[in-house]
Amino acid sequence: MANNNLEMVEKESKQYIVVMVGSEQYGIDISYIDNIVRMQKITRVPKAQPYFKGMINLRGEVVPVMSVRKKMGLEDDVFTNASRIIIIKLEESGSFGIIVDEVKGVVNLSDDEIDNISNKGKFINGIGKHGGELISLLEINSIVEENV
Amino acid sequence: MDVSQYLEIFIDETEEHLQTLSDCIMELEKEPENMDTINEIFRAAHSLKGMAGTMGFKRMQRLTHDMENVFQEVRGEKIKVNSSMIDLLFKCLDAIEGYLNNVKASSDEGTEDNELIIKELNDFIADKEGIAAKPEQPKQEEKAEEQVGEKKYFEFDMSESEKSKIKEAEEKGSHVYGMTVYIQKECLLKAARAFLVFKAVEECGQILVYNPSSQEIEDEHFENDFSFYIASEEPLEKVLEAAKSVSEIEDVVGEEVTYAALAERQAQAEKAAAEAQEAKATAEAQAEKAAETSGVQAASQTETKPQPAKAQPANKKQAAAKPVTNRTVRVDIEKLDALMNQVSELIIAKNSLVSIGSADSGDFQSQSFHEQIESLERITTNLHESVMKVRMVPIESVVNKFPRMIRDLSRKLNKKMELYMTGEDTELDRTVVDQIGDPLQHLLRNSADHGLEDNETRLALGKPEVGSIFLNAFQEGNNVIIQVGDDGSGIDVAAVRNKAVERGVITEEQAESMSQKEIINLLFLPSFSMAKKVTDISGRGVGLDVVKSNIEALGGDVEVKTALGEGTTFTVRLPLTLAIIQALMVEIRDEKYAIALASIATIEEIPVKDIKYVEAQEVINLRGGVIPLVRLDQVLDIPPREEPESLTVVIVMKGDNMTGLVVDNLIGQQEIVIKSLGKYINNNKIISGATILGDGEVALILDVNTLM
Numbered sequence: 107m108a109n110n111n112l113e114m115v116e117k118e119s120k121q122y123i124v125v126m127v128g129s130e131q132y133g134i135d136i137s138y139i140d141n142i143v144r145m146q147k148i149t150r151v152p153k154a155q156p157y158f159k160g161m162i163n164l165r166g167e168v169v170p171v172m173s174v175r176k177k178m179g180l181e182d183d184v185f186t187n188a189s190r191i192i193i194i195k196l197e198e199s200g201s202f203g204i205i206v207d208e209v210k211g212v213v214n215l216s217d218d219e220i221d222n223i224s225n226k227g228k229f230i231n232g233i234g235k236h237g238g239e240l241i242s243l244l245e246i247n248s249i250v251e252e253n254v
Numbered sequence: 255m256d257v258s259q260y261l262e263i264f265i266d267e268t269e270e271h272l273q274t275l276s277d278c279i280m281e282l283e284k285e286p287e288n289m290d291t292i293n294e295i296f297r298a299a300h301s302l303k304g305m306a307g308t309m310g311f312k313r314m315q316r317l318t319h320d321m322e323n324v325f326q327e328v329r330g331e332k333i334k335v336n337s338s339m340i341d342l343l344f345k346c347l348d349a350i351e352g353y354l355n356n357v358k359a360s361s362d363e364g365t366e367d368n369e370l371i372i373k374e375l376n377d378f379i380a381d382k383e384g385i386a387a388k389p390e391q392p393k394q395e396e397k398a399e400e401q402v403g404e405k406k407y408f409e410f411d412m413s414e415s416e417k418s419k420i421k422e423a424e425e426k427g428s429h430v431y432g433m434t435v436y437i438q439k440e441c442l443l444k445a446a447r448a449f450l451v452f453k454a455v456e457e458c459g460q461i462l463v464y465n466p467s468s469q470e471i472e473d474e475h476f477e478n479d480f481s482f483y484i485a486s487e488e489p490l491e492k493v494l495e496a497a498k499s500v501s502e503i504e505d506v507v508g509e510e511v512t513y514a515a516l517a518e519r520q521a522q523a524e525k526a527a528a529e530a531q532e533a534k535a536t537a538e539a540q541a542e543k544a545a546e547t548s549g550v551q552a553a554s555q556t557e558t559k560p561q562p563a564k565a566q567p568a569n570k571k572q573a574a575a576k577p578v579t580n581r582t583v584r585v586d587i588e589k590l591d592a593l594m595n596q597v598s599e600l601i602i603a604k605n606s607l608v609s610i611g612s613a614d615s616g617d618f619q620s621q622s623f624h625e626q627i628e629s630l631e632r633i634t635t636n637l638h639e640s641v642m643k644v645r646m647v648p649i650e651s652v653v654n655k656f657p658r659m660i661r662d663l664s665r666k667l668n669k670k671m672e673l674y675m676t677g678e679d680t681e682l683d684r685t686v687v688d689q690i691g692d693p694l695q696h697l698l699r700n701s702a703d704h705g706l707e708d709n710e711t712r713l714a715l716g717k718p719e720v721g722s723i724f725l726n727a728f729q730e731g732n733n734v735i736i737q738v739g740d741d742g743s744g745i746d747v748a749a750v751r752n753k754a755v756e757r758g759v760i761t762e763e764q765a766e767s768m769s770q771k772e773i774i775n776l777l778f779l780p781s782f783s784m785a786k787k788v789t790d791i792s793g794r795g796v797g798l799d800v801v802k803s804n805i806e807a808l809g810g811d812v813e814v815k816t817a818l819g820e821g822t823t824f825t826v827r828l829p830l831t832l833a834i835i836q837a838l839m840v841e842i843r844d845e846k847y848a849i850a851l852a853s854i855a856t857i858e859e860i861p862v863k864d865i866k867y868v869e870a871q872e873v874i875n876l877r878g879g880v881i882p883l884v885r886l887d888q889v890l891d892i893p894p895r896e897e898p899e900s901l902t903v904v905i906v907m908k909g910d911n912m913t914g915l916v917v918d919n920l921i922g923q924q925e926i927v928i929k930s931l932g933k934y935i936n937n938n939k940i941i942s943g944a945t946i947l948g949d950g951e952v953a954l955i956l957d958v959n960t961l962m
Contacts, residue, residue: 147951147952149845149944149951149952149953149954150845151931151935151941151954152889152890152891152892152940152941152954153890153891153936153940153941154935154936155935155936158934158935158936160952161931161935161944161952161954162952163946163950163951163952165599166595166596166598166599166602166946167595167929168929168930168931168932168944168945168946168952169932170931170932170934170935172934199932199933199934200932200933200934201932202932202934250934
């Protein structure tokens, strides 16, 4: 019951966390997000996929961290004070982190503010318009998919 | 109402009862006269039936009901236990397990009626009735009556005291009615309904006899019906009406009975009770009676007589026997995992505190601060140990099903064999125990099928006719060893070698140079089955390789020892627990890795100039043995460094094989909590997991087996 209500509210307007990756703004559906943590020591895992940076310790759990930049074919990350790891939780396969350059904040996007672009990118399922700016909405499931 | 919330409990308890039944039936086969065992079986069967009924699994209930009937006859010493009966009972257990598996998979018992088994069961009862002559005749009638009229109040045996109560009531001029009340199947608070029924009918009169006992009714130890005899001044309709007025009651049947009419039945019941008392094992029956008596006492003060004295000791017996079952708590393994995680987190936090504490030693409060830190350390260590212990369960739950399996195999293969088990109480981490069953089962089947010769051959060889298979479990340091073996023919090494060459697994030349041990290890290769003929027990080509990979997945290994003509022993070595291991922390450049201490033989400083080459592979000569070197920095893609004059080499071993791992530095020994890398990162097999160090950093755990 509670879930249904939630979904109904979400249909009208969804909350997105707005992050910077390179020069582009991306929105991540807040319902996927478990946590946002500061940059910390990442332990490299030998022989892993190149876009996996390694493992971090998230409150006693070992969580893999990937670079969206590498996955998208951008140049490697440069960690700054503004860099953050967004911890994403997927029901079936557990948590993982993605590295972003900066977290800007949270926006509410209603359905009519989202363009379901026909020519979808690999990782994007829509474009949100908010305050005259464009936010690419990340398709979380395609980010973790292999072979992309 | 929905019963799904009880499903898990149902499944757990059904499994438990099935195990009990299986154990007891095995025992019964050896000692067919043991009344304790028969009673135990009866109890378990009865509980099964009750639970199946509560959950609405009608087919399962029917089967268990008929099974219980058989036990009832056995208990009444009306049927003798024989081997065809034991076979049939095992068939029943399998059928019930089938239902249970359906329930597990789909929350439904499925549609298999098992008519055949039920028929066989009933034949059994019918058979004995044919043989056992006259006194049984009325009993048979009773059965028929029960099925037609469902008047279950005729079904149960009444004690002397109960009988006398009915007589007395009759003498006082009241009507005595026998009644059976059916509660709706979906009713959840059956005990409460029963209570309401009693309350309602007691307005009309006094309940004389309960079945099941009032105690059992109170504890909900009954199915959807219960029966009682009531003495009343009112007409039958009024009493029936009163009982029916309670909600969630399906139906009430009843009629007036007389003492005389009951006499015949009672005489029998009496006989049964006498026999039971004679056998002295029917503590339950006594307790039941006692409970009934006390129940009646509560209901009506008038009819007490000499019974209390008799009832007292039995009551105590029951009280003493009961609480044992309630001293454990079922906990979801996930909850334990969560607890474990929190404890490891606490330890990590404690470790950081320790390092801060040692840095601030100049602080004025340092004395008491350090004392507190020390006490904190102690507490966390103890806490850690306790949580680890909670996760440990005896392997009993797994190995318990083996005697039954061997018995079946013995029949199927037509070989006489006996299974000897020791160390069933050896404890392992729950996750290991859950997964060790299949490999062990496979090894046992292997022993039974390939290991043991058939009886004639054994006799011809001067061996005891009955083959022995043994399973020994014991703890050895941080490992648990489980040995599975037999006193059969042993592995014919020459045959294995020929087969391997024939199948092209190895070449003739390779075969020449292989040691006996290496050849035996060929058996662990995929699709290498030695069975001369394919049976449904083993020999389908999936064999020891599966055993091996299963055991290795648990962090263990398996070895074979064999002597031709004397037998074969498989030794399975398992880590005590999966969650925590003692590890050596090593450093390679700025990366830290953990190597399981159990796999380390020695640590050596080797001068670079001592490195030799064999087939372009770096080796060292250590105390007479040639050990290959593995440069961890190369394997782990770590940038190379300037070669120092001497190398730190961790010598690891697996069985008799040794390998030297080259590292930069040793950090030290540490107890580490193993965490999985998760599903996202490609499993490259060199890394078996990760752990969190005292400073919060993540370190990876090297899987030594893949490096060799």
